[in-house]
Amino acid sequence: MWRSVYQARLIPQVSRGLVRSRPVSSRLGLPTLARFYNNGPTYRRFNNSYGGYNGGWSISRILLNRTSRNYLTFFLGGSVVFYVANLEEAPVTGRKRCIWIPRSLELKIGDYSYKSIMRESGRYILPESHPLTKKVENVFSRILEAAYKDPSVDKTLLDGINWQIHVVNDPKGPPNAFVLPGGKVFVYSSILPICKNDDGLATVLSHEFSHQLARHTAENLSKAPIYSMIGIVMYTITGVDVINNLLLDGLLRMPASRQMETEADYIGLMIMARACFNPDESIRLWKRMSEFEKSHHLGANGILEFLSTHPASDTRIQNMHKWLGKAKQIYEESDCSSIRGYYSGLKNSIFGNDKPEFQIVRF
Secondary structure (H helix, E strand, O other), X not given: OOOOOOOOOOOOOOOOOOOOOOOOOOOXXXXXXHHHHHHOOOXXXXXXXXXXXXXXXXXXXXXXXXXXXXXXXXXXXXHHHHHHHOEEEOOOOOOEEEOOOOHHHHHHHHHHHHHHHHHHHXXXXXXXXXHHHHHHHHHHHHHHHHHHHOOOOOHHHOXXXXXXXXXXXXXXXXXXXXXXXXXXXXXXXXXXHHHOOHHHHHHHHHHHHHHHHOOHHHHHHHHHHHHHHHHHHHHHHHOXXXXXHHHHHHHHHHHHHHHHHHHHHHHHHHHHHHOOOOOHHHHHHXXXXXXXXXXXXXXXXXXXXXXXXXXXXXXXXXXXXXXXXXXXXXXXXXXXXXXHHHHHHHHHHHHOOOOOOOXXXXX
């Protein structure tokens, strides 16, 4: 959920000289008329640049030229081979996607992001010995253990990672949580009252953790050159940057981002169930999140979801209802009933039935 998505864009900047043409009349001599056709007619585009046929390349010229067609055929054929050779399956869902970005680059991006966040929010991070940090650490440890038990998860993404938990107690920070490539986990204390309990926190952490299990960062980076090439082709046709970017966002980038968010919801729900967290709480968590968004005029609803990187909370609640049967099956197969009964009885005897487990710490 939480708005952290890595994307790269390339906006081509094409500059053309200003060519002035005079009206053609019967009084023009043949050399003048020839010069007119050599230079070509010009027109002003919506982005205030001039265009026209000036001997440059275009889609039609490529298709009419035999050599260009051969190059285009080789390029498209090589692209298909490259795409198929780099197909990978996402864990749990089995969705196939092309990832050609090496893991080492993914980790470098995670390290760069970690240093940047620490410079900005390091002074707000609670110490490792703080009860809230320990609470988050315990919940995440169970999720990590459940991921190891899932046969569809690539264990090489988990081995050798230095997992670190950071609770950011920034009074001005929005409700947020994310897991960076390389194992750095960040939870902002403002999201803890929305989580309300361990199961709600597990919903959030398992979702963010699932982004790394599915390598969504690398998937986004792998798609960036494709978006750039499509943008260049569209620019040669329309010559309008703004409309091209809106079309790319609405038809490609945003739907792909929402697909990955939905996939992380599904993977996270199954992993939290395997970790013996109550999957029913995921629906209640998203209801609380929806109420928070509405009270603060946030979130994507209705037509706004079309241009949002994340599904609307109401959409996520509907999805959770559809997936709940599968999650409960995993929960039962993991023999969680006896564990949950003991844990719930112990917790209620100490804290009572309705008392939230999390509160924002103020200094």
